[in-house]
Every structure is written in structure tokens, then in C-alpha cells.
Amino acid sequence: MLVRDLMTVDVRCASPDATLSEIAAQMKRLNVGAIPICNSDGQLIGIITDRDIAVECVAAGLNPQEYRAREFMTAEPITISPDAPIGEALRVMGHEQVHRLPVVEDGRLVGILSVSDLAVKFTDNHAIADLFYQISEPVRSAPSHTHPISPTTVYP
Secondary structure: OEHHHHOEOOOOOEOOOOEHHHHHHHHHHHOOOEEEEEOOOOEEEEEEEHHHHHHHHHOOOOOOOOOEHHHHOEEOOOOEOOOOEHHHHHHHHHHHOOOEEEEEEOOEEEEEEEHHHHHHHOOOHHHHHHHHHHHHOOOOOOOOOOOOOOOOOOOO
16 A cells, blocks of 8 residues: 555645744634645645644744744655555654655645544554554653554554
8 A cells, every 4th residue: 555545635735924823724724733835836845733833833922923834834844755655654654753744746745644544544553553652652762661562563
């Protein structure tokens, strides 16, 4: 199974000049927790999450109407090819502790693979459980010895 088999393809981008308020309204309208940031050529240059807005802007006492996506986005996010095996996507998401993985082909955004896509469409419950464990674990300063699933699980 390939990334293209499970990814969400109807993905909307925002401009790096969009305000965080505009991005939040777009997230609400689309019922998503992240918006890719693309340049005028449609190339992915970043991604911004609801957490970026809530924690990094609003909780810091900043006005989301005064700040732009480019100031809070994750620039040059980790991406994957639509032709990559799902096992590779699981490894990348787990290692990088990301809930969403932009899918890029020839420099252009063609979709997003999210943990929601995997939870709904992927049938390997063990792999999904391991992924959730890996992305939910606090930043790894010391290995955990209490969880029965190895963080180095090899996926098909």
C-alpha cells in the first residue's frame, strides 16, 4: 500500500501573508487542524497548525490579527512522496512525532497524510497503535522501558 492510497487529496493552502486569524477561520471552515503554506507557484514552503496559533501566538498574549503565517509556520516541513510505501510514512511520522505529513510530488503539494487518515483507512491496528505511541511520547531524552511495543517496529 502506498501513501497515495490513503492520503487526503483535497487540500487547501494558505499564503504566507495570511493572518493567523484568517488561517484559524480557514481551519474552522475546513474542519482541519493544519493548513499548508504555499508560495504563489503552489510549492509548499511551510505548515501551520491550530496548536501553533493557540499556544505560540494566543497563549503568548499576541493578537492573531496582527501576525502572519510566515511568522509562526514550520518552514520546510518534512514531506513524503505519494509513491512511498505506507510503512515509510509511519516511520517518518513516528520518528519526527508529526500528526500530518505533507505529500509532495515534483515540488508541489498533492495531499496530506494524517493520523486520522491512517486511523480510518489503514487496517494494521498494531502499526497505528505504535504510531500513536511514538508521536505522543514526550521528547525522547531517555528510552522508555515500560511500553510493550518497540519504537523501532519494522512496518511492511
